[in-house]
Structures are given as C-alpha cells and as structure tokens.
Amino acid sequence: MTGTLGQPQVNAAHYGYRVVWSAEDGEYFATCLEFPSLSWVAGTRNAAIDGLEALLNDVLEDMRAQGEEVPVPMSERRYSGTFNVRLGEHLHRSLAMHAAEERVSLNQYVSKKLAAG
Template identity: 55%
Template sequence: MRIDHYTYRVTWSPEDQESVGLCAEFPSLSWLSRTPEAALKGIRQLVADTVVDMQSNGEEVPMPLAEKHYSGEFRVRIPPEVHRSLALQAAEQGISLNRLASAKLAG
C-alpha cells in the first residue's frame, strides 16, 4: 500500500505553537513540528512506520479514502418534526425531498 494515497492535512496548533501533521485515515496519529513542511514529512513517515507495524502484526491496514467507492447514498435519522418541515419545504419548491436535502448538504 502506498502511503501517498492517504489524506494528509497540516494545520496550526495554537496550544502547541507548532504545525501539526494529521492523517484522516489514522485519526490517533499526529506529528508536531516548527514548519508545515516538516510536519507533513513527519506525519507521512509516522504513517509509513505504522502501516509496516500493522502489516507485520497481521492487522488490517485502513484503505485510503481516495480509493474507496462511494455510492452516493447514506441514511440520516432526523426527528419527525424536522422531516415534516423538510418535506413541506420540498413540496413548496416543487422538488423531491432528496433533492432538497442534497442541496442543503452541498451548502
């Protein structure tokens, strides 16, 4: 598995006063450094080491989010009064509830 397919992010940590490198597929891992570049390099190496360790222990390694297939469908449970309100909005707009919900989620 190639570690460059994982989803990396570098952000500033006000608490630590350093850049922090993160990987979405490994939410428990992080790497602090003085520069964003070093934080990215650090988290990538930490992920690589973690993947090797997981493989050597026979653990399942997370699939990169970029390689997953998404159907475009998911279920959301909402209170009945919210469902009613959304159904009314959709009817008033002359669109399906699905189209309304999709538009609201898209922002």
Template identity: 50%
Template sequence: MSIDHYTYRITWSPEDNEHIGLCTEFPSLSWLAPTQEAALVGIRQMVAEAIADMQASGEAIPEPLAEKHYSGEFRVRIPPEVHRALAMQAAEQGISLNRLASAKLTG
C-alpha cells in the same frame, strides 16, 4: 500500499505553537513541527512506520479514503417535525425531498 494515497492535513496548533500533521485514516497519529513542510514529512513517516508495524503483526491496513467506493446514499434519522418541515419546503419549491436535502448538505 502507498502512503501517497492517504488523506493528510496540516494545521496550526496554538497549544503547541507549532504545525501539526494529521492523517485521516490514522486518527491516533500526529506530528508536531515548526513548519508545514516538516509536519507533512513527519506525519507521512509516522504513517509509513505504522503500516510497516501493522503488516509485521498481520493487522489490517486502513484503506485510503480516496480509494473507497461511495454509493452516494446514506440514511439520516431526523425528528418527525423536521421531516415534515423539509417535505413542506420541498413541495413548495416543486422539488423532491431528496433534492432539497442534497442541496442543503452541499451548502
């Protein structure tokens, strides 16, 4: 498994006064460094080490989000009043409720 396929993010940590490297697929891992570049190098190394440890112990390795298949469908439970209000908005706009919800989710 290539560590290049995972989702990395570098952000500033005001508490630590350093950049912090994160990996979405490994939420318990982080790496602090004075530069963004060093934070990325550090978190990538931690992911590589975590994968090696997991492989050695026979644990399942997280699949990179970029390689997962998404159906484009998910269910959301909302209060009946919200459902009614959205259905009314969709009807007033002459579009399906699905199209209205999709438009609202995408901003």
C-alpha cells in the same frame, strides 16, 4: 500490487492529511484522517506532513508484518451515493414542506442543502 499476506500495498501518501497551526505550541500540527491516534508537530507545514507520513510508513510496515488489516485510504474507498438518515417527525415534515415549496423532491432538497455546507 500486493504486500505481505496478499494485502494490497497502500501508499502512505494516499491517506488524508490535515495540517493546522497550533498557537499554543507555536508549531504546525499534522493529523491523518484514517489514523486519528497519529500526529506530528513541526516548525513548518511541510515538515509536519513529512514527519507524519514517515511515521505512517513505519506504522503501515509494522501492521503488515503483524498481519493486521491496513485501512483503505478514504480517497480509494467506493461509495454508493446512498445513505439513510433517521429524523424526527417535525424535522421530516419541515424538510418536506421546504422541498414542496421549491418544487423539488425531498431527496433533491436535502442533497442541495448538504452540498451547500
């Protein structure tokens, strides 16, 4: 489905939302990963998400009307599974040594470490 100017029609519910409790405000604080400048504060988690999603729907509608490019939700983006990281020589050596000790490739070792968080 496409919207104005041939842009894909993006559903606001597909974006990445996060809700955290704000002890300072005594309310829930909702944010959107793809739109870091937007937020909504409300007394309940659901109200915070609902308020932010309604605001985002308005923002998306305005962006489309102005011919602006609408960001693709993170959940709908495609990833190759490959990225490059520059390391210092000492860290590179250390990682290679740990990988060798575990008898795995450096790539497997680093992937395992990243997945472990």
